[in-house]
Amino acid sequence: MASKLLLITFAICRLLSTVGFTMDPLARVTGHVQLSSDPDDLEAASRDFGGMSRAKPLAVLHPASAEDVVSVVRAGSAHGFTVSARGHGHSINGQAQVGRNGRNGVVIDMSGPKGRRFRDVFTKPVLGKMINRSGASYYVDVWGGELWIDVLKWSLDEHGLAPKSWTDYLYLSVGGTLSNAGISGQAFHHGPQTSNVYELDVVTGKGELLTCSEEKNSELFHGVLGGLGQFGIITRARIALEPAPQRVKWVRVLYSNFSAFTKDQEYLISLRGGASSERFDYVEGFIIVDEGLINNWRSSFFSPRNPVNLTSIGAHGVFYCLEVTKNYDESTADMVDQVVETLLKKLDFIPSSVFTTDVTYLDFLDRVHKAELKLRAKNLWHVPHPWLNLFVPKSQISKFNDGVFKGMLAGNKTSGPILLYPMNRNKWDHRSSVVTPDEEVFYLVALLRSATQEGPHTLDNLRDQNRRILQFCEESGIKVKRYLPDYSTQDEWKGHFGEKWESFKEMKMKFDPYHILAVGQRIFRPSFTSHGIFDW
Numbered sequence: 001m002a003s004k005l006l007l008i009t010f011a012i013c014r015l016l017s018t019v020g021f022t023m024d025p026l027a028r029v030t031g032h033v034q035l036s037s038d039p040d041d042l043e044a045a046s047r048d049f050g051g052m053s054r055a056k057p058l059a060v061l062h063p064a065s066a067e068d069v070v071s072v073v074r075a076g077s078a079h080g081f082t083v084s085a086r087g088h089g090h091s092i093n094g095q096a097q098v099g100r101n102g103r104n105g106v107v108i109d110m111s112g113p114k115g116r117r118f119r120d121v122f123t124k125p126v127l128g129k130m131i132n133r134s135g136a137s138y139y140v141d142v143w144g145g146e147l148w149i150d151v152l153k154w155s156l157d158e159h160g161l162a163p164k165s166w167t168d169y170l171y172l173s174v175g176g177t178l179s180n181a182g183i184s185g186q187a188f189h190h191g192p193q194t195s196n197v198y199e200l201d202v203v204t205g206k207g208e209l210l211t212c213s214e215e216k217n218s219e220l221f222h223g224v225l226g227g228l229g230q231f232g233i234i235t236r237a238r239i240a241l242e243p244a245p246q247r248v249k250w251v252r253v254l255y256s257n258f259s260a261f262t263k264d265q266e267y268l269i270s271l272r273g274g275a276s277s278e279r280f281d282y283v284e285g286f287i288i289v290d291e292g293l294i295n296n297w298r299s300s301f302f303s304p305r306n307p308v309n310l311t312s313i314g315a316h317g318v319f320y321c322l323e324v325t326k327n328y329d330e331s332t333a334d335m336v337d338q339v340v341e342t343l344l345k346k347l348d349f350i351p352s353s354v355f356t357t358d359v360t361y362l363d364f365l366d367r368v369h370k371a372e373l374k375l376r377a378k379n380l381w382h383v384p385h386p387w388l389n390l391f392v393p394k395s396q397i398s399k400f401n402d403g404v405f406k407g408m409l410a411g412n413k414t415s416g417p418i419l420l421y422p423m424n425r426n427k428w429d430h431r432s433s434v435v436t437p438d439e440e441v442f443y444l445v446a447l448l449r450s451a452t453q454e455g456p457h458t459l460d461n462l463r464d465q466n467r468r469i470l471q472f473c474e475e476s477g478i479k480v481k482r483y484l485p486d487y488s489t490q491d492e493w494k495g496h497f498g499e500k501w502e503s504f505k506e507m508k509m510k511f512d513p514y515h516i517l518a519v520g521q522r523i524f525r526p527s528f529t530s531h532g533i534f535d536w
């Protein structure tokens with residue numbers, strides 16, 4: 001124990017002396033770059049949305065440019081300390097931290113310079129236009145730490161354009177979601193966000209600032225997309241845009257029959273690529289295991305004056321809600337109801353369960369923020385979130401329903417939304433680092449739980465339930481892949497990446513040979529530490 005302490009002290013002293021900073025918050029790595037050791041900054045960087053792991057960094061960098069990122073990464077690789085980019089800290093299991101128990105390195109807070117307005121330092125996003133065989137298409141260049149909500153507001157307000165592929169929640173950073181995949185109900189048609197980016201600027205683990213795309217440094221480009229921050233820090237992303245609709249017809253319908261529900265979802269996503277008037281723009285779904293909440297889920301979508309009456313529907317147990325939208329603007333406003341009606345007629349939901357609302361495009365995309373504000377007001381936002389996100393192959397989703405939704409969860413009070421929707425694998429670029437099941441259609445199952453201090457949903461209980469769900473999948477031969485994965489041994493990561501593992505490892509050696517980046521993912525230990533020193 002004493003020798004362990006000595007080694008830790010030595011490692012910290014080495015870090016402090018070699019990069020030339022002291023605990024003085026104004027100390028410098030090189031020249032102009034200032035690292036902060038302000039206790040508030042360290043505290044903020046040591047936490048995340050999951051609220052389950054904490055690791056205090058030695059210092060925090062609030063970069064004002066890609067060059068600032070380069071300086072710190074170069075110092076890290078030259079002098080042996082780790083560097084983790086933090087987008088908006090919305091990871092669940094410490095993925096944006098510097099290592100769970102150690103003051104091992106520097107967090108780069110990509111949200112920008114402290115005490116100054118983001119826009120005073122970073123230029124506005126820059127609009128661009130490309131001409132290719134299918135005509136002109138627009139894109140926007142943004143800083144890697146830009147939040148999606150800001151990308152949306154800027155492109156909508158200034159140009160009437162918007163990115164094509166989304167996450168349900170927009171207060172996430174561009175670099176953070178591109179390091180995972182970035183999915184929502186548009187993914188069946190457009191693919192994940194990683195399939196809708198043309199070019200990146202990346203600071204590799206060696207401190208090189210490289211531009212990469214399909215054509216240029218393509219190995220790095222594909223590796224970084226879905227690469228869990230392992231090969232470099234994204235400082236700029238070129239994101240595909242499309243003309244933004246003005247409004248959205250937003251429809252929810254209920255099912256009590258699981259196979260009717262999944263058959264309809266699969267039918268709707270098979271319409272990908274079709275004419276806009278012949279498909280929905282967004283297809284999602286969620287599970288209601290707690291009948292008491294059927295009128296009270298996630299937003300004020302269901303009018304309280306018009307509650308769903310389960311007795312009149314004649315159904316009970318687990319319910320499945322299909323959620324779809326159709327975008328429109330002035331030129332298509334007179335057709336939109338007809339398009340929605342025609343598509344709904346092909347589906348097999350409970351007839352009296354159609355709920356429709358009509359909102360602006362911005363309000364639709366920013367819908368989860370409303371729920372966030374409500375939870376914040378009740379002090380329920382900063383609670384532990386033992387989330388579990390799984391990709392389940394289509395052929396095994398029914399078995400999953402029987403064992404998990406009906407078997408383990410039915411009748412229980414809910415601890416948060418449970419999303420369920422399918423996606424088309426051919427919309428995902430398999431050269432990227434993202435891992436999906438092998439089948440052409442697979443489902444996202446997202447158990448988005450919030451833990452309470454007492455009652456059935458304590459952190460321990462929910463974690464235990466997550467373990468039992470994974471165990472059930474293993475024992476039943478359901479070949480799930482985890483989204484936003486959280487493993488801690490290299491064998492587990494090897495199993496996760498499957499056939500991509502060898503090339504993933506090779507890219508790590510090439511772009512981050514000392515393994516200094518994103519150690520919070522717990523994939524590769526830094527090469528300058530032994531197991532004894534670096535504790536994650």
Ligand code: FAD
Pocket residue numbers: 048049084085086087088089090091092095096097110144145166167168169172173174175176177179180181182183184228229232233234235484518520521
């Ligand atoms: P962080 O948590 O800060 O970082 C995540 C990982 O990426 C870390 O390893 C970090 O080191 C690395 N990283 C961060 N920035 C960069 C960068 N610029 N370059 C390289 N690596 C970087 N995901 C979906 O796909 N769809 C959803 O609908 C969705 N909804 C969500 C709703 C909520 C309320 C929350 C909390 C999360 C949701 N997520 C969703 C998950 C989200 O995509 C991840 O949390 C993701 O990590 C983005 O969050 P962040 O920007 O805060 O990244």
